[in-house]
Amino acid sequence: MDKSTIGFCGYPDPYIINKLKVQYPDACWVDLDVELSFVPDYKILPQVYCKIIKNIVNNAVYYKDKLITIIMATGREKCDSAALASVILKNMGFNIIETKYENIETIKKEPIISTSSLPLVEKIQLITKEIIEPIDKTKLNRVNPRFGFWGVPPNDLSILNLFPDDTHVYGWTRCVEMGVPACYETEIMVDENVPTVFYSQAFCAKASLAKYLSFKYNGLYVDIDDIATNSIVAKIEAFINLR
Amino acid sequence: MKKMFFVDAGTTWSKLVVLNDNKEFYNEYKNYFVKSSDIKSYYILPSKLIKQMNISFDYTTGHMAKLKNKNHNNHYNEIIALANGVKKKIENEKEAIILDLGSRDSKWIRFTNGKFCDLDWNVSCGSSTGATIEMLLKFYDLKSYDIKYQNEKYNFTCGIFAFEKIMDDISHGLTPNDAISRLIHGIAYNSFCFANKPQKIYLSGGFCNFNAYLTSLKKYCEVETLGRFLLCEGLINIQNP
Numbered sequence: 001m002d003k004s005t006i007g008f009c010g011y012p013d014p015y016i017i018n019k020l021k022v023q024y025p026d027a028c029w030v031d032l033d034v035e036l037s038f039v040p041d042y043k044i045l046p047q048v049y050c051k052i053i054k055n056i057v058n059n060a061v062y063y064k065d066k067l068i069t070i071i072m073a074t075g076r077e078k079c080d081s082a083a084l085a086s087v088i089l090k091n092m093g094f095n096i097i098e099t100k101y102e103n104i105e106t107i108k109k110e111p112i113i114s115t116s117s118l119p120l121v122e123k124i125q126l127i128t129k130e131i132i133e134p135i136d137k138t139k140l141n142r143v144n145p146r147f148g149f150w151g152v153p154p155n156d157l158s159i160l161n162l163f164p165d166d167t168h169v170y171g172w173t174r175c176v177e178m179g180v181p182a183c184y185e186t187e188i189m190v191d192e193n194v195p196t197v198f199y200s201q202a203f204c205a206k207a208s209l210a211k212y213l214s215f216k217y218n219g220l221y222v223d224i225d226d227i228a229t230n231s232i233v234a235k236i237e238a239f240i241n242l243r
Numbered sequence: 244m245k246k247m248f249f250v251d252a253g254t255t256w257s258k259l260v261v262l263n264d265n266k267e268f269y270n271e272y273k274n275y276f277v278k279s280s281d282i283k284s285y286y287i288l289p290s291k292l293i294k295q296m297n298i299s300f301d302y303t304t305g306h307m308a309k310l311k312n313k314n315h316n317n318h319y320n321e322i323i324a325l326a327n328g329v330k331k332k333i334e335n336e337k338e339a340i341i342l343d344l345g346s347r348d349s350k351w352i353r354f355t356n357g358k359f360c361d362l363d364w365n366v367s368c369g370s371s372t373g374a375t376i377e378m379l380l381k382f383y384d385l386k387s388y389d390i391k392y393q394n395e396k397y398n399f400t401c402g403i404f405a406f407e408k409i410m411d412d413i414s415h416g417l418t419p420n421d422a423i424s425r426l427i428h429g430i431a432y433n434s435f436c437f438a439n440k441p442q443k444i445y446l447s448g449g450f451c452n453f454n455a456y457l458t459s460l461k462k463y464c465e466v467e468t469l470g471r472f473l474l475c476e477g478l479i480n481i482q483n484p
Binding site for chain 1: 306320321322323326348352359360361362363364365
């Protein structure tokens with residue numbers, strides 16, 4: 001089988017990404033964090049577990065024959081669960097490159113996409129896309145925030161359609177755009193007068209920050225496992241409608 | 244004056260307010276008529292009947308209603324309807340917690356100085372609510388007025404565990420009335436905890452008419468009942484702010 005794909009998860013070290021891009025200029029890059037509807041659950045990880053980490057392992061198994069390598073973020077910029085998924089995948093025979101990108105001294109980039117007028121789902125997709133390829137941001141307009149979305153890219157992206165376009169992105173996703181995915185200080189910074197939904201993927205350690213910050217800034221804390229329930233959707237709808 | 248329909252279609256019961264009702268509608272559904280006030284007529288009907296009615300509603304809330312809406316843009320989620328229904332009532336309160344206890348779920352919203360502040364909506368763990376009580380009353384051939392307040396309560400986190408306690412106690416000689424009353428006291432305590440143990444609860448929904456529940460809840464906090472039509476009133480306020 002022709003190996004033509006490089007899998008990645010989280011925010012791997014850009015230096016290693018660039019090296020691989022030079023080494024494999026024609027490779028197709030796949031974000032293994034993202035749920036793909038055609039990929040089955042191989043039931044390698046526990047049923048009750050972080051959906052994002054389950055996506056990484058399931059997607060890796062699905063693409064196994066095509067994968068040149070998987071470049072995995074396993075440091076403070078990702079999580080312990082990703083580090084353990086890396087251990088499992090290595091043990092299963094995958095070619096894994098682990099990176100830790102914990103440098104918080106880097107000059108932070110402007111969060112142009114996070115504060116733009118794009119629909120929220122496009123903002124988040126563009127930010128994750130930029131991990132691998134440069135994005136032209138010259139035509140993006142900044143808007144003042146009416147709402148905020150704090151957190152990691154959710155497994156169920158459809159919830160992002162509930163937000164108006166003048167929603168700013170905060171939390172880890174904004175840290176990614178700013179080039180400092182391991183900077184907790186930046187991660188907890190929000191505009192305190194902007195009504196914000198603090199999102200946590202279920203079984204993620206960042207739930208502690210989401211809950212704490214929602215209380216501190218009078219926002220809405222939501223925790224979603226796989227697909228958002230009607231109750232969660234209604235909560236977000238109500239928060240946006242009533243605030 | 245144009246006739247308009249505002250419906251809150253819950254799992255088992257639907258609350259309907261008709262503006263500018265006419266005899267034609269009343270005559271057909273008078274068995275479900277509750278009261279009238281000014282230009283409003285109030286009805287409570289089984290939701291399965293709502294599904295069969297050959298009427299498109301103007302403003303709707305509740306998951307059973309969306310398909311019956313004339314214009315899907317006029318379908319509102321229940322928290323939005325609840326908040327709009329209560330806004331005027333609590334605008335001068337420093338803090339107000341409104342709890343809506345339904346057939347299979349519970350939800351609360353908090354206003355501070357008349358401004359919406361926080362909310363929660365509990366579907367799965369709040370499932371031991373109205374429908375459970377209705378099923379138990381039917382099973383033991385009891386009416387809600389047969390159930391008197393009991394100081395004892397069942398502590399339970401899940402409706403299945405509550406059923407187990409009821410069956411166990413009845414098999415050991417407790418009357419079904421007393422067992423159901425202990426369950427209701429447990430539900431009251433759970434709803435008080437769910438609403439974050441406030442000093443006062445504004446209560447909406449079918450439990451407003453259930454004395455055993457109200458007496459139980461009043462053991463923990465002050466209670467003001469707002470009746471069963473609050474969400475419909477919210478829809479009317481949305482239509483005519």
